Amino acid sequence: MTLSETVVEKIDRVLSNRREQIPAVEPKLNKWQQLKTELEKLESAIGTLANYKNAPAEIKNILDNYRNASFQKDVRESIEAFEKVRERMKRTTINIGVSGQARVGKSTLLQTISGLSDEQVPTGSGIPVTAVRSRIFHSEQYAKTVIKFHDYSSFRENILMPYQTELNLGSPPLTLQAYQAYEYSLSDDILKKLSPKQESLYIRLKDMHNALSSYKEYLTGEERLFDLTGIRKFVAYPTNEQEKLPNCPRTYLAVQDIRIECKFPQIKVQKIGLIDLPGLGELSAGAEEHHVRGLQNEVDFVLFVKRPVEGMAYWRKEDAIALDVLDKARGAIQKRGDFVHIISNESNASSELTDAMLGDILRKANNGVDGKNYKVLRADVKDVNGVYQHIVNPVLEHLADRLPIMDKDILSDASHSSHYKANAIFLEIKELAQRLKNAVPTSAASAERFDELSKKLHEKVAYHLNQIVDNLFKKARSNDEDDDYIKAVQDAESNVGTWLDNGFGFKSKEKWLDNAVLKMAVPGGSAGFTEKEINSIRVYISEQFSNLDKYFKVKVQALRAEIGRVLQNETGMLLKTEDDNILQTFSELLAQSGEECPTLSNAVKTLLDLEIKYRTHLHPRVRECLDLLRYHLRNSETDTQVIVSKAKEGAEEIYENLKIKAEQAVYQTRKALFREENFISLILHAASEQFGDSFIRSGDSEKEIKRFARSYRDEIWTDEFRELDSQNARISGVNKAIKSVLNTLNDLIKLNKGEEK
Secondary structure, eight states, X not given: OOOOHHHHHHHHHHHHHHHHXXXXXXXXXXXXXXXXXXXXXXXXXXXXXXXXXXXXXXXXHHHHHHHHSOOHHHHHHHHHHHHHHHHHHHOSSEEEEEEOSTTSSHHHHHHHHHOOOTTTSOOOSSSOOBOSOEEEEEOSSOOEEEEEEOOHHHHXXXXXXXHHHHTTOOSOOSSHHHHHHOOOOOOHHHHHHSOHHHHHHHHHHHHHHHTHHHHGGGTTOOEEEEOSSSOHHHHBOOOHHHHTSTTOOOGGGGEEEEEEEEOOSSOOOSSEEEEEOTTTTOOOTTHHHHHHHHHHHHOSXXXXXXXOOTTTXXXXXXXXHHHHHHHHHHTTOSOXXXXXXXXXXXXXOOXXXXXXXXXXXXXXXXXXXXXXXOEEEEEOTTOHHHHIIIIIHHHHHHHHHHHHHHHHHHHHHHHHHXXXXXXXXXXXXXXXXXXXXXXXXXXXXXXXXXXXXXXXXXXXXXXXXXXXXXXXXXXXXXXXXXXXXHHHHHHHHHHHHHHHHTTTTTSSHHHHHHHHHHHHTSTTHHHHHHHHHHHHHHHHHHHHHTTHHHHHHHHHHHHHHHHHHHHHHHSTTTTOOSSSTHHHHHHHHHXXXXXXXXXXXXXXXXXHTOOOOIIIIIHHHHGGGGGGOOXXXXXXXXXXXXXOOSXXXXXHHHHHHHHHHHHHHHHHHHHHHHHTTTHHHHHHHHHHHHHHIIIIISTTHHHHHHHHHHHTHHHHSTTTXXXXXXXXXXXXXXXXXXXXXXHHHHHHHHHHHHHHO
């Protein structure tokens, strides 16, 4: 049986589709991580309030009940779920794990598929051989081994800690030097109380300590490159002969990860990996958890190897326990058989034992129905052709069809679980906020004083804004000249005049004439040349008067600064800044306010968005002045084309004619702009009046100014509430933390709803 090209294409497509899922996963992961931080801040704020000596008993009871309903587990599980999904979708290979009890042929199967030998994937008889989980990847280009070594910190956390925890020995030494000097010496009384398993773990722990000199030099945290030879000591347990030595070497203890790349003998799928999973059923601290973690984080599918030999040719209790471990690693994948196939290793096996084992698997693992829970694949794991035909190719065909479904199961489960947990936490936090609100005592005197001050703030801002509006109204309707506006228009006129005098941009009239003679020399050149010059002059004049935008910008900024200073003067220390961007700062404070102020925010945003542009506001009004610059070399009385000499005299005639018309157009434009002198004041007046209507006179303005003042009370009235009870500040801290948590949860819920749509 050979693998079809269709299967290869399907597998490539599966990997491609996975990468497309990442943008949908990462926002949720980020939000859960953010929620974790926000909940920690809330916990801190609650602790500060709960520990306050004068906090009422009712509030303390509310906070104690919240602490009993901790969300840490839900948040941790959600983060872990999305991290696993993300890592799964980021994988560039399909990873097949090989698992099973010791002595069933796992390593032999790995050798057969990968083409490696005992040097890289050790095999043996009797005691377990493989000590380190290896990752083996098919590569057409490389034959190499990359070993990531522990540093002492990760060695302590991942190797020593599980043993010492199971033995109740406390935490391991903090440094390598301290570990080297440490002595494992339990009294006879304590040793007698150890269970058989604990006694075995204690012996292993002492052996690891005694062998420190054999692996200490590798505890560097480095990643090193090796070829495919000489790496057995990094992956294999000591042999029986080595175990008899006084300080048996255990170099494998320094290894955190091994990645081997080599060319598989018959594989057609390029992006394939094999994960060697030792430890299932072995007596070592944390072995089961380590196994499950490896399966969940790195493996897409598992081959569970069984071997029909004496003492193992039936479905044992250990096999059922092992499948329970695999079932735990399967997680959200709906069908067991999608994730696990059972391999019957029939190397040197008798037909009687084989039939007995297969029959027992049928009855106990598949409930008497062939393939009900697990598909069983049979092969001699030493036979390359047989392994590829009866195991590798069927498995790849299975994965080509079922892996997208498994991916969907895992992603859907993480999303649904996220949605449920986010909603549950949201309701709990919402209830906490409401209960606190109902329980918090109010200070009538403080509340009345606040109302009085916020009303006065509203009145003062209204008074000063009305003065600005009135002044602009008078200016817009007066005959007083605006010297700055007049100067801006005159500067534009002067710039055009200088340009005209300098030969329309040629720096002199003579240079322009020389250029004109050349352009007019071609047939019909005078008319075309003249038309182009007219367009050029018209564009230049328009561009020069567009410089009025600088004047307009200054005027708008001045209005914003004037209104900003009104707010600054009436809000204490809140807006103390040296620059003129007060209104922008005020807008940001509105956005950050503890209570929403949409009317005030919109009023400020509208004023910040105000722009006066020459081309949109004034150019259409003065555009007709440039109509003078329409020149057709025609006699106005006879309406016949005027023929001008193509020599310098004709060019000079055109020059003078163009200059006169340009000067007339500039003059008319200036007059038209002077007539619009009050137009800018009208715009500024309208903008300031609109701002005042929204900010001061709208139905919600007084209410929103009070909301804003509540959020920044102490900055606006720095001395007025100095003696306010410290409890209120602590309650405010809790409320702010609650709001942040609810905002993040809202974002999470929206993400989930968006996915459902």
